Amino acid sequence: MNKTYRIINPGYDNQAKQFIRAQGNFLFDQNDQPFIDLVMGAGSLILGHSDKVVVEKIKQQSEKSSLFLQNNPSVQALSNKVAQLIPCELINQIYCNTGSEATQRAVRLARAATGKTHIASFQGGWHGMNEWTLLDDGGRFGQSTVRADNGIPKVALEYSLLLPYNDDAVWQIIDKNAKQLAAIIIEPLQGSNPQPDIYPFLSKLTEYCQNLGILVIFDEIITGFRVDPGGAASLMNLKPDIVTYGKVLGGGLPLGLVAFTEQVFAKTFADKNKQILTGGTFSANPISATAGLATLEQLTPQTYAKIKGLTSFFLNELNQAFQNNNINFHADGSGSINRIYFTDQKIKNRQQRDGFEISAEKQTKFRALMVQQGVLWPTNGIVCMPASQK
Ligand SMILES: Cc1ncc(COP(=O)(O)O)c(C=O)c1O
Incomplete structure (x- = not known):
């Protein structure tokens, strides 16, 4: 018999999907449907999911x-x-x-x-x-x-x-x-x-x-x-x-x-x-x-170079897409820590970010649409690139 219970973790409740396994850059749902994971354990999984050596x-x-x-x-x-x-x-x-x-x-x-x-x-x-x-x-x-x-x-x-x-x-x-x-x-x-x-x-x-x-x-x-x-x-x-x-x-x-x-x-x-x-x-x-x-031990200069390469690709593709579609957003950050700024203004601190960006509701909608496209976008917006390329 099932007992009634309640797991209280508001930070996790908003997640759009349940995943049952993960490998490299991907999460998989119950139907083994893959999703690109841009959350990466909130930046913990620098080698990607389930690295073989680890x-x-x-x-x-x-x-x-x-x-x-x-x-x-x-x-x-x-x-x-x-x-x-x-x-x-x-x-x-x-x-x-x-x-x-x-x-x-x-x-x-x-x-x-x-x-x-x-x-x-x-x-x-x-x-x-x-x-x-x-x-x-x-x-x-x-x-x-x-x-x-x-x-x-x-x-x-x-x-x-x-x-x-x-x-x-x-x-x-x-x-x-x-x-x-x-x-x-x-x-x-x-x-x-x-x-x-x-x-x-x-x-x-x-x-x-x-x-x-x-x-x-x-x-x-x-x-x-x-x-x-x-x-x-x-x-x-x-x-x-x-x-x-x-x-x-x-x-x-x-x-x-x-x-x-x-x-x-x-x-x-x-x-x-x-x-x-x-x-x-x-x-x-x-x-x-x-x-x-x-x-x-696996964080060698080659690993950091891979992370850098993937980060540049990610930022360039996004910014190109924003430009081509006349969307006033930009993707930017430092090293492998990046985010989309939902504005074209340069931001000095978080207060300015809040002032210039589109509403939180619209950002939530963006994340929901990304899930429909097979991409899990972090709720806090911080995209930490991993070294994994598959
Ligand atoms: C800069 C910073 N400090 C502290 C923490 C808290 O770490 P934890 O979630 O492991 O308690 C986080 C988590 O996101 C963080 O980003």
Whole structure:
């Protein structure tokens, strides 16, 4: 007999189809009908679905063990690989299970290191389900700022600050709040507006904050191992104090990582007067680590070249089609992180995007029409290209 039940996951409810298997660039429904997948595990599946090597390694590891509750050889091997890729100052690594956990750990670490309370994030940014950065929804799920704050105590929001993105109004706000601000967290490239012209702003922000004793957290959960083998900090030669990773790092399985400098370590775990909680049942998961390592090991210069080639093809075809059909949209982004801007205006930040783009309803209709054409378009609009070409 069927029991009544309800799965509550509004983010997934809007999906147009149910898929039962996936391979490479394709998802397949119950009738084995293929759909091109532009969601790619929200950017996690950089090699495409069910990569043969990753699948084989997962099988082998699951036969050995799925859980040790110890730092095990798989985690050690992944850490060693990660240390070779990310900026060399970030020698301390804390594992957890998701991006949201990583940003939450990073925030705790920043508060413990500085003894300060407040955390600032940027309009249009997204750092997962972490209470401290939910002053807006990251511009991913519709237009205009949404305070997704029910269930979050007011006091948590009072310790959070929302900053204007890529905007010189920010410096005065930082000055005013410097005494309370433990850290500023920022996506080096925002999924809601992945534009490479952010470098001067990021560079100034890092220096400005560090001069005021505010820690800088780069949230590289999308950009890590994607925009460059060492992520955006490495690509731009910037020196954040703390960096969070996820998505690609887990090779399609749940995994999060917080990496941080010796200076932060000295003020936290090395300080005998401080006790900071981290860890958890699955915080050195050998299967996730194995999938992650099998993925990172395949990210060779040739792999990045394939991703670049597919990205250029995707953008050129779209922009050509818009032009040929007199449609005022453009497709653009940075590296393999792209989106359609449903406007022909150049966008500086998410507020401008909301102002210029066609309505959220029309964008939803666009996604529904794409499904009819056999293409699954991400609800948050972020298209992360994979290396897979089939
Ligand atoms: C930049 C960024 N940070 C954090 C997160 C949260 O990661 P997770 O969904 O694994 O909790 C995401 C997820 O989309 C993200 O894009």
